[in-house]
Amino acid sequence: MGILVENPGVLTTVQDGGRFGYEQFGVSPSGPMDRVSFQTANILVGNPRDASALEVTLLGPALRFEQENVIAITGGDMAPQLDGQPLPMNCAVLVKAGSVLRLGAARTGCRTYLAFAGGLEVPVVMGSRATGVQNKMGGLQGRKLAKGDRVGFSSPRSSLPRMEQRRAEPLEARGKERVLRVILGPQEDAFTAQGIETFLSQPYTITNDFDRMGCRLDGPVIQHKGDGNIISDGMVTGAIQVPTSGLPIIMLAERQTVGGYTKIAAVISADLPVIGQARPGDIIRFQAVSVAQAHQAWREQQARLEELEQKLNGPLPEKKSRENHYRISLNGKEYQLSIQVTES
Amino acid sequence: MDTYTLHDVGDQALLVEFENKISIEVNRKVVALKRALEEQRLFGVGEMVPTYRSLLLHYDPLKADPEQLKEAIAQSVRHLDLSALPKAIVTEIPVLYEGEYALDLEEIARIEGKTEEEIIRIHSQSDYYVYMLGFAPGHPYTARFENPFSFKRRETPRVKIPAGSIVVQLGLSDIIPFEQPCGWNIIGTTPLLACDYRKDNPFLLKAGQWIRHIPVDKAEFLDIKRRVELGCYQPRTYEKEG
Numbered sequence: 171m172g173i174l175v176e177n178p179g180v181l182t183t184v185q186d187g188g189r190f191g192y193e194q195f196g197v198s199p200s201g202p203m204d205r206v207s208f209q210t211a212n213i214l215v216g217n218p219r220d221a222s223a224l225e226v227t228l229l230g231p232a233l234r235f236e237q238e239n240v241i242a243i244t245g246g247d248m249a250p251q252l253d254g255q256p257l258p259m260n261c262a263v264l265v266k267a268g269s270v271l272r273l274g275a276a277r278t279g280c281r282t283y284l285a286f287a288g289g290l291e292v293p294v295v296m297g298s299r300a301t302g303v304q305n306k307m308g309g310l311q312g313r314k315l316a317k318g319d320r321v322g323f324s325s326p327r328s329s330l331p332r333m334e335q336r337r338a339e340p341l342e343a344r345g346k347e348r349v350l351r352v353i354l355g356p357q358e359d360a361f362t363a364q365g366i367e368t369f370l371s372q373p374y375t376i377t378n379d380f381d382r383m384g385c386r387l388d389g390p391v392i393q394h395k396g397d398g399n400i401i402s403d404g405m406v407t408g409a410i411q412v413p414t415s416g417l418p419i420i421m422l423a424e425r426q427t428v429g430g431y432t433k434i435a436a437v438i439s440a441d442l443p444v445i446g447q448a449r450p451g452d453i454i455r456f457q458a459v460s461v462a463q464a465h466q467a468w469r470e471q472q473a474r475l476e477e478l479e480q481k482l483n484g485p486l487p488e489k490k491s492r493e494n495h496y497r498i499s500l501n502g503k504e505y506q507l508s509i510q511v512t513e514s
Numbered sequence: 515m516d517t518y519t520l521h522d523v524g525d526q527a528l529l530v531e532f533e534n535k536i537s538i539e540v541n542r543k544v545v546a547l548k549r550a551l552e553e554q555r556l557f558g559v560g561e562m563v564p565t566y567r568s569l570l571l572h573y574d575p576l577k578a579d580p581e582q583l584k585e586a587i588a589q590s591v592r593h594l595d596l597s598a599l600p601k602a603i604v605t606e607i608p609v610l611y612e613g614e615y616a617l618d619l620e621e622i623a624r625i626e627g628k629t630e631e632e633i634i635r636i637h638s639q640s641d642y643y644v645y646m647l648g649f650a651p652g653h654p655y656t657a658r659f660e661n662p663f664s665f666k667r668r669e670t671p672r673v674k675i676p677a678g679s680i681v682v683q684l685g686l687s688d689i690i691p692f693e694q695p696c697g698w699n700i701i702g703t704t705p706l707l708a709c710d711y712r713k714d715n716p717f718l719l720k721a722g723q724w725i726r727h728i729p730v731d732k733a734e735f736l737d738i739k740r741r742v743e744l745g746c747y748q749p750r751t752y753e754k755e756g
Binding site: 190191192193194195196197295296305306307353355356401402403404405406408409426427428433436437438439461464465468469472 | 529560561569646651653716717
């Protein structure tokens with residue numbers, strides 16, 4: 171038992187950290203589009219960071235709890251309501267059996283994460299519970315949630331240690347314009363100097379062609395030296411392909427594993443959540459950084475998650491205790507006395 | 515020494531590229547380098563993705579130093595030993611070349627000015643080399659090296675073709691693992707699954723292996739198909755001669 175989907179929303183899927191180890195066989199990694207919000211939600215409910223949780227896109231679902239559990243909602247603000255009352259985000263809350271959780275349209279960001287203490291009960295496919303909608307793999311029968319679906323809880327909880335401290339910072343508010351830091355390459359040589367200059371100086375608009383596979387951008391054409399084709403090679407999440415048209419496509423969680431178009435750059439890992447929370451119509455500017463700078467940004471981002479995890483889920487601080495032993499004599503009789511001193 | 519180039523790909527991957535061409539000699543270097551690096555079990559290195567002429571290595575920047583990885587790669591390329599590659603494996607792919615299972619066979623024969631029997635013979639009497647897997651789970655990119663067809667893609671791609679379709683152009687032949695749009699001509703259909711999620715090892719093929727198409731009749735096709743569904747069909751494999 172767990173939740174019953176009364177209304178699935180636009181695109182609600184089960185995700186975990188992603189499916190790794192099968193890219194060489196053509197399986198894309200999938201996983202969350204905004205890894206930081208996703209992992210934060212899991213930490214808040216005491217889960218391993220990459221436990222299975224729900225990713226909700228743009229317009230949220232209505233979920234009836236058939237069993238109580240501790241949950242946390244992070245990422246884009248979809249004005250969550252529990253039985254008609256506003257429900258706070260970015261903290262752990264207990265939802266009773268019979269309650270209905272409703273998420274509306276995203277007021278900030280694009281994707282919201284719902285983590286449940288103990289994670290979700292869906293089969294593991296190739297080492298992962300993540301839904302690959304394109305590959306019809308993982309999650310709930312390889313598809314997005316539908317009305318009437320039931321998703322079970324793996325090991326629900328009624329409470330968690332340090333329950334009242336379980337809160338995190340909300341999603342950083344951003345305007346319509348955002349900067350993505352990139353590392354140029356691996357095919358930057360396939361572009362003219364003018365082409366690279368265009369890419370790094372001009373604004374690009376996110377089109378409606380924006381899903382879990384990738385994000386097509388509109389803006390000034392990036393000039394190739396040739397026709398934009400290469401002998402197909404591997405790619406990373408965040409790779410920016412520029413096909414013959416000269417308009418960039420950012421490859422995202424459910425990207426293909428190989429591609430035959432030139433890649434001018436790749437978004438640094440620490441900035442992938444920024445694109446995961448962007449929307450059609452938002453403006454992107456690209457800024458080139460070094461690999462060392464990207465690693466620094468990644469370390470800082472990981473350290474913040476680590477700090478939250480330690481604070482909420484690390485070992486409880488040991489209670490200092492001390493025992494003093496005395497031997498006392500009372501009316502000629504000897505007694506042993508031990509006094510335990512505790513500090514709370 | 516082999517010529518290669520090394521690129522950063524984003525902040526968590528490296529790309530090793532050999533000569534810029536599609537050839538079995540170049541691809542064997544990719545396969546050999548992957549094996550060599552796997553054997554070293556380099557700390558912090560994740561998955562390696564081999565393609566026609568390059569190898570992509572994912573790494574965890576909290577565990578591995580890319581400069582040290584680049585040095586390890588350079589060493590491995592310097593000592594690359596193609597003769598140490600294991601003997602090539604050939605997997606037999608049963609194919610039904612008739613009727614609705616071979617939608618374009620007649621047209622292929624017309625384009626090539628040959629009979630359908632001759633086309634089937636050409637397709638089934640050479641081994642095809644598996645350069646890489648990609649595009650969809652288990653989807654192989656394969657090619658034969660003699661007697662290529664003269665045609666490329668169809669003028670209008672089909673919106674959907676069924677899983678198991680064997681599609682061809684020039685010297686290339688692919689197995690379609692899942693229903694998908696496709697612009698290539700369908701020469702036949704295999705009852706085998708290029709990717710079966712139910713299995714521990716879901717994939718029929720691996721980069722660096724070979725395949726051989728074996729013509730079967732409708733009765734054999736249906737029998738194998740049923741055994742595949744029941745999970746009890748074992749494709750025949752053998753070591754490639756020479």
